[in-house]
Amino acid sequence: MSSPGFAEALVLRTQQLTPHMYRLTFRSEFAADFTLGAPGQYLKVLAPALGEAGPPVFDPDTYKSRMRTYTLRHVRPQVQEFDIDFVVHGEEGIAGPWAKQAKAGDRILISRPGTLKFTGEGADWHLFVADMAAIPAAAIELEGLPEHAVGDAFFEILSEADRQPVRAPAGINIHWIIKADSHAPSDELIDAVRSVTWRDGAPSVFVAGEFSIAGTLRSFFRKERPTRKDLTYVSSYWKLGLIEPEHKMFKAQAAA
Numbered sequence: 669m670s671s672p673g674f675a676e677a678l679v680l681r682t683q684q685l686t687p688h689m690y691r692l693t694f695r696s697e698f699a700a701d702f703t704l705g706a707p708g709q710y711l712k713v714l715a716p717a718l719g720e721a722g723p724p725v726f727d728p729d730t731y732k733s734r735m736r737t738y739t740l741r742h743v744r745p746q747v748q749e750f751d752i753d754f755v756v757h758g759e760e761g762i763a764g765p766w767a768k769q770a771k772a773g774d775r776i777l778i779s780r781p782g783t784l785k786f787t788g789e790g791a792d793w794h795l796f797v798a799d800m801a802a803i804p805a806a807a808i809e810l811e812g813l814p815e816h817a818v819g820d821a822f823f824e825i826l827s828e829a830d831r832q833p834v835r836a837p838a839g840i841n842i843h844w845i846i847k848a849d850s851h852a853p854s855d856e857l858i859d860a861v862r863s864v865t866w867r868d869g870a871p872s873v874f875v876a877g878e879f880s881i882a883g884t885l886r887s888f889f890r891k892e893r894p895t896r897k898d899l900t901y902v903s904s905y906w907k908l909g910l911i912e913p914e915h916k917m918f919k920a921q922a923a924a
């Protein structure tokens with residue numbers, strides 16, 4: 669069966685960045701068209717479920733329920749390569765468990781990328797809030813900020829050892845919040861944002877992570893700390909207890 673809109677991606681290298689984050693480097697013909705320096709490109713991956721042999725077979729009846737979304741952490745179009753940083757969040761799911769045991773030579777299918785509609789350009793200061801799934805996207809934004817940028821970045825991680833180097837301007841204070849159980853709801857990120865010193869001028873706000881955290885912060889920014897629409901990105905990347913297609917449906921219903 670051909671796979672319309674998808675291409676194979678070959679695993680070239682794997683690297684365990686931290687206890688719960690694996691970086692996989694892929695080569696794919698699609699990567700020749702990826703854009704260098706574009707903020708927050710993301711794509712769909714179709715990986716084999718654990719126990720399934722070989723590259724995933726494209727099945728028009730089931731592929732939608734198996735696709736998972738990932739940020740392109742680095743792209744090297746000239747050599748058709750890209751990196752994805754996968755959170756390993758337990759035994760459940762397809763992409764996370766697959767990434768943990770993936771090795772050079774394994775294959776997945778990938779879609780062409782989309783791009784986040786967000787830029788902090790024109791903001792006086794910057795606020796970033798991300799859990800582990802969104803650290804890759806937030807890190808790309810931080811790397812693109814001008815040297816003089818100021819602000820705060822809150823990253824929720826699963827353990828002290830999950831801190832990772834993030835290249836940000838010196839004026840961005842990076843705060844690491846440890847939450848050992850990603851399968852239990854918590855308010856640590858929300859409390860941290862509530863207590864941040866609000867600076868003068870217009871902030872850019874980037875929030876991405878678990879559904880309920882994103883929802884609470886969305887209404888916080890709407891009601892208590894109004895921010896400019898064009899400088900605000902709040903997005904849920906996954907939802908406790910739901911697989912990605914269920915989360916997507918839930919998100920669409922919540923927005924309707």
Ligand SMILES: Cc1cc2nc3c(=O)[nH]c(=O)nc-3n(C[C@H](O)[C@H](O)[C@H](O)COP(=O)(O)OP(=O)(O)OC[C@H]3O[C@@H](n4cnc5c(N)ncnc54)[C@H](O)[C@@H]3O)c2cc1C
Pocket residue numbers: 710736737738739740752753754755756757760761762763764765800801802804805850851904905906907908909910911912913
């Ligand atoms: C635009 C965008 C960019 C993203 N970029 C990245 C990225 O670069 N790296 C990355 O790791 N993720 C990223 N994600 C999140 C990723 O798509 C989801 O975490 C996805 O559900 C993982 O698929 P899975 O097959 O491992 O688990 P699923 O089959 O979707 O879910 C299985 C179970 O695991 C739980 N679960 C799913 N994700 C997590 C998590 N992160 N922590 C704890 N429990 C979880 C679910 O609630 C469910 O109970 C991104 C999402 C979006 C929308």
